[in-house]
Amino acid sequence: xxxxxxxILVTGGAGFIGAHxxxxxxxxxxxxxxxxxxxNSAMEAVDRVREIIGPNLSQNLKFTLGDLRNKDDLxxxxxxxxxxxxxxxxxxxxxxxxxxxxxxxxxxxLVGTINLxxxxxxxxxxxxxxxxxxxxxxxxxxMPCVEDFxxxxxxxxxxxxxxxxxxARDISKAEPEWRIILLRYFNPVGAHESGKLxxxxxxxxxxxxxxxxxxxxxxxxxxVMDLADGHIAALRxxxxxxxxxxxxxxxxxxxxxxxxxxxxxxxxxxxxxxALKLCPxxxxxxxxVYASTEKAERELGWKAKYGVEEMCxxxxxxxxxxxxxxxxxx
Numbered sequence: 001x002x003x004x005x006x007x008i009l010v011t012g013g014a015g016f017i018g019a020h021x022x023x024x025x026x027x028x029x030x031x032x033x034x035x036x037x038x039x040n041s042a043m044e045a046v047d048r049v050r051e052i053i054g055p056n057l058s059q060n061l062k063f064t065l066g067d068l069r070n071k072d073d074l075x076x077x078x079x080x081x082x083x084x085x086x087x088x089x090x091x092x093x094x095x096x097x098x099x100x101x102x103x104x105x106x107x108x109x110l111v112g113t114i115n116l117x118x119x120x121x122x123x124x125x126x127x128x129x130x131x132x133x134x135x136x137x138x139x140x141x142x143m144p145c146v147e148d149f150x151x152x153x154x155x156x157x158x159x160x161x162x163x164x165x166x167x168a169r170d171i172s173k174a175e176p177e178w179r180i181i182l183l184r185y186f187n188p189v190g191a192h193e194s195g196k197l198x199x200x201x202x203x204x205x206x207x208x209x210x211x212x213x214x215x216x217x218x219x220x221x222x223x224v225m226d227l228a229d230g231h232i233a234a235l236r237x238x239x240x241x242x243x244x245x246x247x248x249x250x251x252x253x254x255x256x257x258x259x260x261x262x263x264x265x266x267x268x269x270x271x272x273x274x275a276l277k278l279c280p281x282x283x284x285x286x287x288x289v290y291a292s293t294e295k296a297e298r299e300l301g302w303k304a305k306y307g308v309e310e311m312c313x314x315x316x317x318x319x320x321x322x323x324x325x326x327x328x329x330x
Contacts, residue, residue: 007031008235009083009125011068011116012090014041016199017131017188019049021087021228022061023197026053028232031060035077037067039108040092041200044326048196068112074119085127085238086120087231088113091160095135098157099283109160117171126175129234130168132182132248133161134220134289143256144220144292147184147248155284165248172246179244181234186220186252186291188227190311191318198318199224200325214281217259220252220290223306223314227251233302252291253304262308269312270320 008025012018013034018041025032026049034046043063050058062081066073068090091109092098098105120126135158137145153159168180191198230251238244263274281287296302322328 005031006084006239007033007081009033009035009077009081009086011035011086011088011112012041012131013087014038014043014045014063015089016041017185017224017227018087018089019045019197020192020224021089021231022049023052023192024225024228024232025087025235026057026060030235033062033064033077033081033083035064035066035068035073036090037065042326045197045200048326052192052194052196068116069107071115071119074115075122078119078123078125082123083125085129085235086116086125087129087131087235088116089131091131093133093157095155095157095284096282098160099155102156105156105160109157110163113164114167117167121175126178127238128168128178128180129231129238130164130180130182132165132184133158134184134186134250134252134291136162136165136184137286137289139286140289143288144254144290145184145250146292147250147295154286158284169246176243176245178246179238179241180246181238181244182246182248183230183234184248184250184291185227186222186250186289188224189221190223190225190306190314192225193314193317195314195317195321198315198322198325200322200327214259214279214285217281217285218256218288218290219259220255221257221262221308221311222252222304223311225314226253226304226306229305230296230300230302233296233300237300249296249300250291250293251296251302251304252293253307254291254293256288256290257308262312265308265312266316269309269316 014036138152153162
């Protein structure tokens with residue numbers, strides 16, 4: 001069980017998945033420090049987390065404005081606090097943007113993470129849960145995706161995740177005291193049931209929910225709260241398993257849903273009809289991807305609880321309450 005002494009650093013903790021995970025960590029009794037540079041997130045998200053968890057648990061949450069690409073920011077943070085583990089979300093995640101601007105992705109995702117490993121090693125914090133992605137499967141030859149499939153990426157964003165997985169495996173081989181869990185997410189959607197937390201993308205949204213396209217593509221959509229709970233299950237595994245080395249788990253629902261089915265569910269949840277515009281597939285996108293979740297069920301004791309209806313209900317509740325995201329203005 002979590003003891004009050006366990007301190008978790010959450011990089012990118014003000015982002016979409018990060019903020020939802022921070023809520024669950026605090027509710028589970030962990031002490032949490034967030035570091036975020038607000039590249040694709042906002043302070044308002046941290047304030048909303050405090051609002052959701054209430055004043056008592058808020059005392060266990062610290063926030064630092066910082067950028068992983070700047071090693072000094074990390075050094076300062078690690079020399080002030082001793083962390084038991086890091087959950088590493090910070091990074092850019094838009095497939096389309098990575099195709100047109102790969103260098104921005106290498107800088108943010110690779111340089112930032114390499115710095116993080118260096119500083120963690122210096123301060124002897126060698127437990128990490130890493131935000132990977134189903135993009136490391138590329139366009140798999142068969143379905144569902146199983147963790148030991150051959151890995152390949154079809155776009156620069158996916159390649160950064162694949163490189164970072166390889167880096168994690170190399171570090172763990174060379175320095176066996178590291179314990180690293182790679183979580184390969186499928187398609188996170190939904191929002192916190194309170195309607196206070198949700199996805200607030202800057203610029204054009206890149207995921208399905210805010211913006212629906214390529215109706216026939218099949219994806220494994222997973223509720224962001226299920227994903228948050230998956231991180232806590234992974235953390236518990238790190239703290240209770242001796243020689244874990246570097247291992248990966250899929251976090252998905254284990255079933256594929258086409259964009260058309262998702263649109264239907266969203267129409268029901270919102271009572272509105274979404275205008276469909278059928279577009280060609282995005283550059284670098286795969287046709288059909290969904291997860292085998294058996295390994296996570298078996299080894300982490302974790303299973304997605306929510307279906308497409310709840311995803312759409314919570315997404316709609318968030319959108320209705322925050323039509324312009326956290327800023328409150330257009």
